[in-house]
Each structure stands twice: as C-alpha cells, then as structure tokens.
Amino acid sequence: MLLRPVIGKLQHKRVVLASSSPRRREILSNAGLRFEVVPSRFKEKLHKGSFAAPHAYAVETAKQKALEVADRMHQKDLRAPDVVIGADTIVAVGGLILEKPVDKQDAYRMLSRLSGKEHSVFTGVAIVHCCTRDGQLDTEVSEFYEETTVKFSELSEELLWEYIDSGEPMDKAGGYGIQALGGMLVEYVRGDFLNVVGFPLNRFCKELARLYHAPRAPGTPRPVQHDSIPAVDTFEDLSDSKGGGSDPARASGGLQAGGARPQAPRTQEADLNGVTDSQPGLPAGLLELMDGFKASKVLLTACKLQVFDVLKDRGPLSATDVAREIDASVGGTARLLDVCAALGLLDKSDRGYSNTETASLHLASDGEQSLHGLAAYHDGPVWGAFTHLGRAVREGAAWTPEPLLQGPHKWSTEATLQFMRASHGLSKLTAQHVATAFDLSPFTSACHLGGCTGALAHKLVQEYPHLQVTVFDLPEVIKLAGDFQTDAQPSERVHFVPGDLSSDSLPPADLYIFCSLLHDWPDDRLHGLLSRISGSCKPGAGLLLAELAPAEEEEEASGAARRPPGLRTRGVGRRPWSPGQYRRLLQRLGFQDVQAARAGGLLHVVLGTRAPP
Numbered sequence: 001m002l003l004r005p006v007i008g009k010l011q012h013k014r015v016v017l018a019s020s021s022p023r024r025r026e027i028l029s030n031a032g033l034r035f036e037v038v039p040s041r042f043k044e045k046l047h048k049g050s051f052a053a054p055h056a057y058a059v060e061t062a063k064q065k066a067l068e069v070a071d072r073m074h075q076k077d078l079r080a081p082d083v084v085i086g087a088d089t090i091v092a093v094g095g096l097i098l099e100k101p102v103d104k105q106d107a108y109r110m111l112s113r114l115s116g117k118e119h120s121v122f123t124g125v126a127i128v129h130c131c132t133r134d135g136q137l138d139t140e141v142s143e144f145y146e147e148t149t150v151k152f153s154e155l156s157e158e159l160l161w162e163y164i165d166s167g168e169p170m171d172k173a174g175g176y177g178i179q180a181l182g183g184m185l186v187e188y189v190r191g192d193f194l195n196v197v198g199f200p201l202n203r204f205c206k207e208l209a210r211l212y213h214a215p216r217a218p219g220t221p222r223p224v225q226h227d228s229i230p231a232v233d234t235f236e237d238l239s240d241s242k243g244g245g246s247d248p249a250r251a252s253g254g255l256q257a258g259g260a261r262p263q264a265p266r267t268q269e270a271d272l273n274g275v276t277d278s279q280p281g282l283p284a285g286l287l288e289l290m291d292g293f294k295a296s297k298v299l300l301t302a303c304k305l306q307v308f309d310v311l312k313d314r315g316p317l318s319a320t321d322v323a324r325e326i327d328a329s330v331g332g333t334a335r336l337l338d339v340c341a342a343l344g345l346l347d348k349s350d351r352g353y354s355n356t357e358t359a360s361l362h363l364a365s366d367g368e369q370s371l372h373g374l375a376a377y378h379d380g381p382v383w384g385a386f387t388h389l390g391r392a393v394r395e396g397a398a399w400t401p402e403p404l405l406q407g408p409h410k411w412s413t414e415a416t417l418q419f420m421r422a423s424h425g426l427s428k429l430t431a432q433h434v435a436t437a438f439d440l441s442p443f444t445s446a447c448h449l450g451g452c453t454g455a456l457a458h459k460l461v462q463e464y465p466h467l468q469v470t471v472f473d474l475p476e477v478i479k480l481a482g483d484f485q486t487d488a489q490p491s492e493r494v495h496f497v498p499g500d501l502s503s504d505s506l507p508p509a510d511l512y513i514f515c516s517l518l519h520d521w522p523d524d525r526l527h528g529l530l531s532r533i534s535g536s537c538k539p540g541a542g543l544l545l546a547e548l549a550p551a552e553e554e555e556e557a558s559g560a561a562r563r564p565p566g567l568r569t570r571g572v573g574r575r576p577w578s579p580g581q582y583r584r585l586l587q588r589l590g591f592q593d594v595q596a597a598r599a600g601g602l603l604h605v606v607l608g609t610r611a612p613p
C-alpha cells in the first residue's frame with residue numbers, strides 16, 4: 001500500500017485542479033485524489049522566445065495558471081484553497097513549441113511536422129501551497145516537468161485529413177490525442193505515457209512524497225508520538241498532520257481547513273522513506289476513537305466560552321487577558337488555549353495566542369461563514385443525546401433524542417431557534433457550492449424542502465436571475481425564519497410556505513431540492529418521501545439532493561480504511577451516503593440523466609430529471 005498514502009497527503013486539504021482538461025481530471029481522480037476543478041483563466045501567451053528551453057515555458061505557464069486560480073479564489077472568498085495544481089502540456093519539435101491547434105489548417109501544419117519523426121512532449125506542473133495571513137495570500141510553489149519522447153509513423157495526406165476531420169486534434173497539444181485515435185499514428189513512446197496525455201502522475205506522486213516526507217537525516221530520532229490531546233507543553237510537536245512528515249503549508253504558517261484533528265501514530269508512511277517498520281502496528285484507529293470526544297469537547301467549550309470571539313481581529317493575547325475577558329480562571333484558560341493550539345485552532349507565539357484563520361472564519365460567532373450555531377447545537381442537544389447512548393441502545397430508542405425527533409412543533413421557541421442557527425450556519429457555508437454544482441438555469445421555479453431560514457434559496461436567486469424559489473418548512477420554522485439574515489439582498493423571488501413534508505401537498509415547482517436533510521432519516525421514510533416527490537414531479541422536473549459526504553469515502557480515498565472495518569471517527573448516526581446509491585435510488589423512482597458531483601470538498605450533489613411515465 002505505497003500508493004494511497006502518497007495521494008493521501010492531500011486528503012485533508014482543500015485541493016483545486018486549475019485546469020479544464022478532462023484528461024487531467026480523470027488521471028487525478030483515478031488516482032484517488034479528491035479535488036475541485038476551477039479552470040484557469042490565464043491566457044497561454046507567454047513569449048516563447050524568452051525561455052531558454054521548451055520545458056521552462058511549460059513550467060511557467062503551469063505556474064501562472066495555478067497562481068491565477070489561487071488569486072481569484074482568494075479574492076472571491078478571502079480564503080484560498082490549501083493547494084492548487086496547474087499543468088501545461090506542449091510538444092517540442094525542431095526547436096518549435098506546438099500547443100493546441102487553432103483550426104484545421106493549424107492542426108495540419110502540426111501533424112505534418114510530426115510525421116515520421118521523434119518529438120518531445122513536456123508537461124510542466126506547479127503545486128501551489130496557499131495560506132492567508134492578515135488577509136494577504138501567501139503562496140509557495142513547487143514546480144517540475146516531465147519529458148516523454150514520441151515517434152510518429154509517416155502519415156499520408158489522406159490519413160492526416162481523415163484524422164483532422166475526426167475533430168480529435170483540436171483541444172490537444174501538438175494536435176493529437178495519444179489515448180484515442182491518435183494512438184494509431186504512434187510508432188513508439190519512451191517515457192511516461194500519461195505525461196503525453198496531460199499529467200505526469202508518477203512524477204507528481206514522487207513530488208508529493210518529497211514535499212510531505214522530507215527524509216530524516218540518518219540517526220535522527222523518530223518524532224515523538226502523542227495522544228489526541230497532548231501534554232500542554234508538547235503541543236508544538238503536533239504541527240504536522242500525521243506526525244513525522246513535513247507539510248509545506250503548515251511550515252509556512254499555513255492552515256488546514258480540516259486541521260483540527262487528533263494525531264494518529266505513524267504506521268506505514270515509513271515505507272516512503274525506504275524505512276520499513278517491521279513491528280506490528282499499534283491500534284491507532286482504536287485509540288483515536290476512544291480519545292476523539294475530548295477534542296470535540298475542547299472545541300465546543302472554547303466556542304461556548306467565546307474564546308474565538310475574544311481573539312478575533314486582535315493581536316496575540318496572553319492567557320491572563322483571555323481569562324479576564326471570558327471570566328474564567330487563568331490556569332484553566334491557559335490549559336484550554338494550549339490544547340486549542342495543539343488542535344490547530346489557535347496559533348501560539350511568545351506574544352500569546354491568536355486565532356487561526358479557520359477559527360476566525362468559522363468559530364467566532366459573527367461572520368458570514370460562522371459555524372458557531374452548529375457548535376452550540378452539538379454541545380447542547382447532540383452531546384446530551386450521546387451521553388445517554390447506552391440507555392437508548394438498551395431500550396431500542398433512536399439515537400437522536402426523542403425531543404429532537406419530534407421536531408419543531410414540539411420544541412420550545414429557544415430550542416427551535418438553536419436548531420435553526422445550526423442549520424443556517426451550515427447552509428450559508430455550503431449554499432454557493434450547492435447552487436453551482438450543476439447549471440440550474442433551465443429551471444424557472446424551485447422548491448427547497450426543509451429550506452429552514454432560506455439561506456440556500458437566497459443564494460439560488462442570486463445565482464439564477466430567472467428563478468423563483470419557495471422555501472417549504474414547518475410553520476414553527478417559517479414563523480422564525482425572518483430573524484435570520486443572509487449576505488444576499490432579500491429578494492421578492494424567495495417565498496416562504498409553511499407545511500409538513502410528510503402530510504401536506506408540496507408547492508408546485510420544476511425543481512425540488514433537499515440539502516443536508518436526508519442523512520439521518522430511516523430508509524423507509526426516505527423512500528416514502530422521495531417516491532411522493534417523484535409522484536408530484538412533472539416529466540422534465542428535476543430533483544437535486546445535496547448531502548455531506550460520508551466519512552467512509554474520505555477515509556477510503558486516503559488509505560485510512562486500513563483501520564478495522566467499521567471503525568470511523570466521524571459520521572456516526574449518518575445514513576451512509578454514496579452518490580452511486582442515490583443515483584440508483586433516483587433511477588428506481590423514475591428519474592433519468594442522474595448526474596453526481598462533488599462540491600466544496602464536503603458535499604455530494606446529485607441531480608436527476610423526472611422521466612415521462
């Protein structure tokens with residue numbers, strides 16, 4: 001299992017592929033990498049003559065493509081992804097650089113130049129690590145290139161034109177696609193085949209291994225292992241995600257979006273350094289599971305005590321200053337702050353403690369992307385439910401506590417508001433990704449079922465100027481929805497309709513949407529509801545489902561599935577969600593053209609169209 005740990009180095013990072021090339025997307029996703037695709041807008045027009053060699057041109061273009069995306073994403077959200085990957089493939093023959101042909105004549109010129117000769121294919125790759133400090137984007141670029149030699153047969157005019165007329169050359173460097181019809185033109189290849197197709201996967205993995213696993217000098221002791229929550233004085237040792245490897249993003253003060261994670265002891269990564277650990281592995285997954293709740297409680301407690309609010313937009317503060325502001329003991333506060341730093345939620349320096357970017361963005365109570373309400377919900381009703389899990393199991397009760405299951409019509413106004421605050425935070429965070437996972441412009445009316453505060457509805461109308469959106473939810477929720485604001489302007493195209501999903505008829509719409517709602521529903525209820533919706537849909541109407549991705553998939557992609565089956569740290573109580581399962585379910589319910597996409601690194605979004613009966 002040397003393969004997945006290499007790609008797994010990027011597992012908990014938000015990775016973006018800055019390329020529109022379907023081949024690059026396929027090569028990287030086949031390798032198990034999880035990423036978003038944001039095509040670069042950088043125009044490939046660098047002056048070729050100013051580069052000493054063709055590969056230098058490809059590398060610089062790859063770098064500019066990636067930096068353009070990092071910069072644009074940073075400008076847009078004031079938050080860049082953790083890693084942006086850019087690539088550029090060119091063909092070099094007789095001192096000339098060939099890119100994609102602009103038209104058939106250009107393709108003809110390129111292919112006749114390659115006929116009967118050897119040429120080089122270079123792909124330049126840039127891996128850009130990003131972090132944001134004081135609102136400024138900081139980048140660290142690793143770049144490399146790979147060269148492959150390709151020899152073409154002599155091509156007759158007839159063959160040449162037949163190939164050009166197939167249309168295949170037009171979006172390909174040098175005017176051919178070696179992976180398809182163009183393969184028939186090729187006599188031999190020396191070097192990495194995938195490099196010709198557009199991405200040198202082998203070299204990329206070596207580069208990741210180098211970046212994240214700088215070999216230790218001989219005789220250097222192995223890094224110290226820690227429990228999830230280390231002794232206060234040792235938290236600095238936890239700066240790397242898996243212990244032992246170097247992480248450029250962190251080394252440069254960078255921050256992991258999913259950074260607050262307990263540490264597991266090193267296991268097989270030693271193989272990457274050529275050091276094979278012959279000892280049987282310790283049950284890292286088990287220990288992590290036993291300990292994991294402490295990390296959650298630290299985060300939830302720091303949120304509740306408003307530690308992240310106190311530190312937001314302020315310079316580093318001492319434990320004494322923070323203790324004064326949150327009205328707590330100095331010793332207790334110091335310990336809490338140290339553990340928050342160990343978990344990657346705070347930065348600690350000689351001058352004191354300050355928020356990481358993630359903490360300011362998501363854990364302080366104000367701000368558009370705050371998840372403070374969700375933290376309070378977990379610390380309150382959810383925590384309470386899991387405290388009595390043993391009793392629920394003995395009595396055969398649902399894991400969600402009865403009062404929560406009963407729904408808002410049985411809750412106090414405060415409990416309903418607490419639930420809505422949690423839902424609102426999560427919706428605001430994910431709305432843009434859900435709204436743009438697919439092109440929804442063909443629809444003119446949508447209904448967000450269980451749409452709560454209307455956060456997604458407002459994003460949808462902002463994104464689609466011709467769309468009317470109905471938010472359908474229980475009367476107790478709709479009554480309070482006006483108390484919540486979104487960054488979008490209130491719109492007359494958003495309507496709130498009270499009703500009960502399971503008994504009332506649904507408002508008419510040509511697109512129905514569910515978002516983060518179905519994951520804990522029992523199978524029979526889910527099937528019943530979706531069949532009812534399918535029954536209310538006219539042919540051509542859409543159903544869009546967006547759910548948080550299950551822990552299993554993430555872990556499998558990273559190789560963490562080495563753990564004993566069934567041991568998962570996250571996703572407890574969730575219905576296992578896989579796009580494949582929902583695709584099949586939607587197809588059984590009469591939806592066709594079902595497409596699945598991954599959005600924001602956290603969501604699966606599935607869209608189907610009601611087939612004629």
Ligand SMILES: O=c1[nH]cc([C@@H]2O[C@H](COP(=O)(O)OP(=O)(O)OP(=O)(O)O)[C@@H](O)[C@H]2O)c(=O)[nH]1
Pocket residue numbers: 018019020021022023024039040044065087088089090100171172173176177178179182196197198199
């Ligand atoms: O044999 C093959 N050779 C090349 C390709 C494809 O050609 C293009 C190369 O173009 P470029 O590197 O500029 O990348 P774009 O497609 O324009 O996408 P970006 O958004 O990244 O600029 C590339 O798609 C190769 O896959 C091929 O398919 N076969």
